[in-house]
Each structure stands twice: as C-alpha cells, then as structure tokens.
Amino acid sequence: xxxxxxxxxxxxxxxxxxxxxxxxxxxxxxxxxxxxxxxxxxxxxxxxxxxxxxxxxxxxxxxxxxxxxxxxxxxxxxxxxxxxxxxxxxxxxxxxxxxxxxxxxxxxxxxxxxxxxxxxxxxxxxxxxxxxxxxxxxxxxxxxxxxxxxxxxxx
Numbered sequence: 001x002x003x004x005x006x007x008x009x010x011x012x013x014x015x016x017x018x019x020x021x022x023x024x025x026x027x028x029x030x031x032x033x034x035x036x037x038x039x040x041x042x043x044x045x046x047x048x049x050x051x052x053x054x055x056x057x058x059x060x061x062x063x064x065x066x067x068x069x070x071x072x073x074x075x076x077x078x079x080x081x082x083x084x085x086x087x088x089x090x091x092x093x094x095x096x097x098x099x100x101x102x103x104x105x106x107x108x109x110x111x112x113x114x115x116x117x118x119x120x121x122x123x124x125x126x127x128x129x130x131x132x133x134x135x136x137x138x139x140x141x142x143x144x145x146x147x148x149x150x151x152x153x154x155x
Contacts, residue, residue: 005050005105006149009058010136012100013147016093017140021073025138025145033135033148035124040135042146043067043121044086046094049113056151058101059125060094066143073142082119091117128152 010027017023033040042061049057062070064082071089072079079085094115102112118125127133131152138145 002151002153005054005108005110005151006134006136008101008104009097009147009149011104012097013060013138013145016097016100017145020093020096021070023073023140023142025140028137028139030134030136033133035127035133040137040144040146041122043082043123044090044117044119045123045125046090046097046115046117047125048094048098048115050110050151051113052110052154053108054110054151054153056128056131056149057125058098058151059146059148060097061146061148062090063143064121066140066145069142087117087119091115 014025017025041063043064044067045059045061047057047059067086067090068079068082071086074089074093075085098112098115127150131150133148133150136147138147
C-alpha cells in the first residue's frame with residue numbers, strides 16, 4: 001500500500017475538521033490494524049470505497065459520544081439522540097473528506113464512491129482478504145477519531 005494514496009485522506013480529514021468545525025486533529029502513531037486483537041471501540045463509521053488504480057476502502061470511525069459532539073458542532077445545535085441526524089451528518093462529513101482527498105488524487109485513475117454509514121456498538125467492517133489495514137488514530141478536543149485505510153494497488 002503506497003502512502004501516496006493514504007496521505008490525501010489524512011490531510012483531508014485534518015483539513016475538514018479544521019475548516020468545518022474549527023477543530024485541531026493531532027495524528028497519533030499509525031499501525032497495522034487487526035480487528036481480532038484491537039481494543040479500539042467505535043459506534044459509527046463512514047465507509048468510502050475506492051476503485052481504479054487501487055481498490056479498497058477508507059473508513060472513518062467514532063465512538064458514540066465523540067460523534068454526538070462532532071454532529072452537535074457541525075449542526076450548531078445540541079444533539080443528544082444517536083439517530084438519523086448523526087447518521088446523515090457523519091455521512092456528509094465523510095463525503096466532504098472524500099471529495100477533498102479526491103482533489104489531491106487527480107493524477108491517479110481512482111473513482112471514489114459515495115460514503116455509506118454503519119452504526120452499532122463495535123460493528124465489524126469487512127476488509128478485503130490479504131490486504132493490510134492501516135489505522136491512523138487522531139486525538140481531538142471531541143475525543144478519538146479513527147481513520148482506517150485498506151487499499152490494494154491494481155496497476
């Protein structure tokens with residue numbers, strides 16, 4: 001997996017949080033992710049599929065309370081119910097991140113899907129077999145934000 005495909009998503013995530021929420025994300029140490037051994041907990045994920053030069057997915061996940069805080073700031077209202085507003089707003093936030101990342105990837109032949117959102121305590125993401133998943137954790141004033149990248153070079 002080439003960092004030239006990962007870095008645009010890191011930058012887009014940081015820039016989207018700064019631009020739309022005024023929040024600073026601090027990148028922590030990336031690592032290989034193994035869902036069978038991980039103690040990371042999250043309750044909602046926005047999933048972006050990629051096709052073309054690379055295939056795979058980029059996922060941005062949040063614990064419930066973090067998502068509620070982010071959505072409250074994004075919508076400028078106090079959101080207390082982990083429902084449709086949260087799902088829609090996480091989808092929109094991830095869509096903005098995908099669009100910003102795509103701008104930085106114009107030199108590559110890549111198609112980025114519209115995001116889908118999965119909600120539920122410690123839900124599982126089905127990753128492509130044999131393709132590593134890189135976890136880039138972020139610290140924020142909201143709490144932890146997790147960026148997962150699993151891409152396979154096709155060319």
